[in-house]
Amino acid sequence: MSGLPRFNPYINGESVPPATGQYFETVNPYTAKVWAEVARCDASDANAAVEAAWKAFTTGDWPKINATGRGALLRKLGDLIAENAQELAEYEVRDNGKLINEMLVQCKYIPQWFYYYGGLADKIEGSVIPIDKAEMFNFTRHEPLGVILCITPWNSPLLLLAFKLAPALAAGNTVVIKPSEFTSTSTLKLMELVEKAGFPRGVVNVVTGFGAEVGSALVDHAKVAKVCFTGGTESGAMVYQAAAKGLKGCTLELGGKSPNIVFDDAVIDDAVKGAISGIFAATGQTCIAGSRLLVQDGIYDEFVAKLVEFAKTARMGNPMDTATQVGPVTTPPQYQKILSYIDVAKKEGAQCLLGGGPASGPETGDSPWFVQPTIFGGVTNTMRIAQEEVFGPVLSIIRFKTDEEAVEIANDIAFGLAAGIWTQSIKRALKVSAAVRAGTVWVNTYRSLSYMSPFGGYKKSGLGRENGIESIREFLQTKSVWISTANDVPNPFVMR
Numbered sequence: 182m183s184g185l186p187r188f189n190p191y192i193n194g195e196s197v198p199p200a201t202g203q204y205f206e207t208v209n210p211y212t213a214k215v216w217a218e219v220a221r222c223d224a225s226d227a228n229a230a231v232e233a234a235w236k237a238f239t240t241g242d243w244p245k246i247n248a249t250g251r252g253a254l255l256r257k258l259g260d261l262i263a264e265n266a267q268e269l270a271e272y273e274v275r276d277n278g279k280l281i282n283e284m285l286v287q288c289k290y291i292p293q294w295f296y297y298y299g300g301l302a303d304k305i306e307g308s309v310i311p312i313d314k315a316e317m318f319n320f321t322r323h324e325p326l327g328v329i330l331c332i333t334p335w336n337s338p339l340l341l342l343a344f345k346l347a348p349a350l351a352a353g354n355t356v357v358i359k360p361s362e363f364t365s366t367s368t369l370k371l372m373e374l375v376e377k378a379g380f381p382r383g384v385v386n387v388v389t390g391f392g393a394e395v396g397s398a399l400v401d402h403a404k405v406a407k408v409c410f411t412g413g414t415e416s417g418a419m420v421y422q423a424a425a426k427g428l429k430g431c432t433l434e435l436g437g438k439s440p441n442i443v444f445d446d447a448v449i450d451d452a453v454k455g456a457i458s459g460i461f462a463a464t465g466q467t468c469i470a471g472s473r474l475l476v477q478d479g480i481y482d483e484f485v486a487k488l489v490e491f492a493k494t495a496r497m498g499n500p501m502d503t504a505t506q507v508g509p510v511t512t513p514p515q516y517q518k519i520l521s522y523i524d525v526a527k528k529e530g531a532q533c534l535l536g537g538g539p540a541s542g543p544e545t546g547d548s549p550w551f552v553q554p555t556i557f558g559g560v561t562n563t564m565r566i567a568q569e570e571v572f573g574p575v576l577s578i579i580r581f582k583t584d585e586e587a588v589e590i591a592n593d594i595a596f597g598l599a600a601g602i603w604t605q606s607i608k609r610a611l612k613v614s615a616a617v618r619a620g621t622v623w624v625n626t627y628r629s630l631s632y633m634s635p636f637g638g639y640k641k642s643g644l645g646r647e648n649g650i651e652s653i654r655e656f657l658q659t660k661s662v663w664i665s666t667a668n669d670v671p672n673p674f675v676m677r
């Protein structure tokens with residue numbers, strides 16, 4: 182035993198050691214030190230979790246709790262998250278190196294998902310169909326699907342889980358969660374609150390470990406009805422294929438390479454802030470990063486000069502320090518990936534205007550995983566640095582002349598998660614937001630998000646939508662019930 186805190190999977194309302202008896206280390210990206218050990222689950226833990234969730238779905242207290250009661254449980258969980266926001270935020274900072282400022286905002290906002298979907302739980306109404314058959318009564322019921330598998334990435338574990346967990350439970354499903362192997366602890370901490378809120382055993386379960394070892398076993402499990410996945414496009418495609426084999430539903434929230442378009446009539450200082458928030462917030466490790474900055478010819482030089490000056494002021498440092506603006510990269514493989522893309526950009530002939538390598542100094546502490554905020558100018562849209570997701574603080578600036586050219590460049594990419602538009606013209610804002618093929622478009626703002634507004638990707642950025650009223654439908658199936666009011670059963674050889 183190492184003496185470090187150990188985190189076990191949470192199955193059927195209990196924290197139990199993994200079947201393998203094995204644990205892996207989890208590292209604080211700022212101290213570069215192992216701070217805890219997390220259970221390395223395998224297919225047998227996956228099976229135990231899904232069986233527990235299936236049992237909770239079909240028997241026991243959960244199906245007996247009415248929709249209003251489910252809503253009350255969700256709201257109670259929301260209250261508990263709000264009360265424990267500081268502690269949950271600190272877990273995430275320790276595990277993924279995100280800024281305490283950002284995590285506090287997230288953890289204080291997450292309860293809204295549980296209040297919103299808690300409120301929706303008893304408003305899931307079927308309808309009476311004015312059926313065209315004599316002496317027949319027909320109505321619909323919207324029923325839960327069964328066991329929902331939620332697979333989450335490392336960059337915002339609790340927030341991205343809330344997108345899935347709150348509507349899945351509101352609809353009456355039970356859930357198995359597989360958090361990222363890099364950031365499992367906040368999700369396990371959340372289970373203490375799930376228990377305290379009073380959810381029956383087995384309604385929410387967590388198994389930890391690696392995608393190939395336990396994630397795929399969960400996706401393949403016959404009793405999983407639907408997979409809700411957030412992560413990289415490559416793993417998403419694998420999960421989608423595996424889910425298809427079992428004819429399971431699947432929602433996918435995947436990668437992005439979002440265009441942030443600055444027109445020559447934009448308020449330049451606002452757009453500079455929008456560009457900074459698009460790429461350096463969360464150290465660029467966000468699916469909605471505005472990593473392709475398209476700047477119109479007429480303001481290009483002035484805009485880029487101001488942007489570089491602003492970016493130079495970004496303070497790197499300890500993510501627990503509220504003055505820090507850019508933290509470490511979360512994982513060593515991600516750090517290597519970002520540096521390799523910086524090399525690619527240089528080799529492709531992009532002009533490095535700021536940064537362009539690892540960062541070190543007193544502000545980076547013991548962490549070997551800081552990357553300088555990096556800006557490349559003179560990028561063309563065919564370069565890899567313009568087409569592939571870096572998932573780090575690396576910005577590519579592309580120059581354009583006309584609105585048509587901006588839209589063409591914005592859409593000439595495999596992804597379609599988000600886009601930003603900076604302009605003072607309402608006509609331009611409406612035309613361009615309609616023409617850009619992306620699931621979210623922001624005008625004169627960037628990185629806005631709400632439990633009320635649908636979120637999801639076009640093209641290779643995903644399938645299905647999370648958040649908003651409609652997303653509850655992703656967790657329901659419709660049953661049509663026919664009742665004959667006739668006094669006899671007519672000719673049985675003819676369809677009625």
Ligand code: NAD
Binds near residue numbers: 334337469
């Ligand atoms: P990842 O795809 O490596 O892992 C995501 C999760 O999937 C992890 O829990 C992992 O263990 C699991 N997994 C991997 N392979 C699996 C398999 N074959 N079967 C089952 N589970 C498997 O992604 P990541 O590196 O953790 O996260 C970064 C990626 O996530 C980026 O590409 C980013 O754009 C994307 N992301 C998308 C959104 C969105 O909403 N669109 C939000 C955040 C992150």
